Amino acid sequence: MSEIRELYGASTGNSVRAAIALTEAGIEFTPRCLDLLSGDQRTPEYLALNPLGKAPTFVDHSVSPPLIINQSNAIIQYADEHAPGRLSPRGPSAQRYRVYDRFYFFVTDVIAPSHAAFFLRQIGQQNASAPLSRRALEHLMAAEAFLESEYIAGDAFSMADISAFTFTRSVRDQIHWEKWPRMARWLALIAARPAVKLGMQAFESKPSS
Ligand SMILES: N[C@@H](CCC(=O)N[C@@H](CS)C(=O)NCC(=O)O)C(=O)O
Structure with a gap:
């Protein structure tokens, strides 16, 4: 499991779709579980990553400053672009x-x-x-x-x-x-x-x- 990329999320459709896309793309990441009922998404630390306090959030520490993506569909797009051909065919067609x-x-x-x-x-x-x-x-x-x-x-x-x-x-x-x-x-x-x-x-x- 890579600490270089983290995916904060919960067992909800948005988080799970992002996790599936990263996994299908072969991108290693550490899942960081949020307990939404206990309000983990509203701690100051998490709000610094995701100001709306929503799950998921993806953090890629391999770049400086770290890349932070808040939208599940943008995380799926990241996965697609980092593994050409796995989640969509290569090149315009x-x-x-x-x-x-x-x-x-x-x-x-x-x-x-x-x-x-x-x-x-x-x-x-x-x-x-x-x-x-x-x-x-x-x-x-x-x-x-x-x-x-x-x-x-x-x-x-x-x-x-x-x-x-x-x-x-x-x-x-x-x-x-x-x-x-x-x-x-x-x-x-x-x-x-x-x-x-x-x-x-x-x-x-x-x-x-
Ligand atoms: N458009 C966002 C929606 C994120 C979202 O609404 N997440 C919900 C869980 S499915 C959430 O974090 N709810 C907790 C809250 O609103 O406190 C995405 O697709 O990532």
């Missing part, structure tokens, strides 16, 4: 833009409404949250049509699979899988990847000292 297109579909049309719904539930607005949760789920199921090949954006695993995976897994009990055979097969395929398994476990240990 129709295939590369299909990866980006589908990656952003999940980020903006699935994950974003689902986050908004979560926030509304947290502030007691259950009624307002329900249509957003439904919308996220409806959009997710559009991905059945993406899966003409094995992966979300074609024949190769990509960052689009990472953006789709954690949310799909989190709602797996709400899905009538018999209607979505390609998605069912895809979910099992991604869940079985060694790097995905490792990324999923990154923040399962107890808080680091």
Whole structure:
């Protein structure tokens, strides 16, 4: 485990997606577990790294000053750029833009409404949250049509699979899988990847000292 790169996070979709991307890219990092319920994200030390007090935060100490990335999707982009060809095809091509297109579909049309719904539930607005949760789920199921090949954006695993995976897994009990055979097969395929398994476990240990 490398102390040169650290990923602060918790067992939430945003942190786990970042951990999966770094692991798939072969980038070593030390996971730093935050206990969000205890407020680890609001300590002065953490706020110095992430002023909004959100997880994840990635710190790369190999450069001076250290590179700090706060957005999960920017961490995924870092992983993509540091391991060319692993999370998206090399060089501009129709295939590369299909990866980006589908990656952003999940980020903006699935994950974003689902986050908004979560926030509304947290502030007691259950009624307002329900249509957003439904919308996220409806959009997710559009991905059945993406899966003409094995992966979300074609024949190769990509960052689009990472953006789709954690949310799909989190709602797996709400899905009538018999209607979505390609998605069912895809979910099992991604869940079985060694790097995905490792990324999923990154923040399962107890808080680091
Ligand atoms: N846009 C950010 C969102 C980060 C975010 O909302 N993280 C949540 C967990 S999923 C968080 O840290 N919540 C703790 C809090 O708000 O106190 C990203 O994608 O990284």
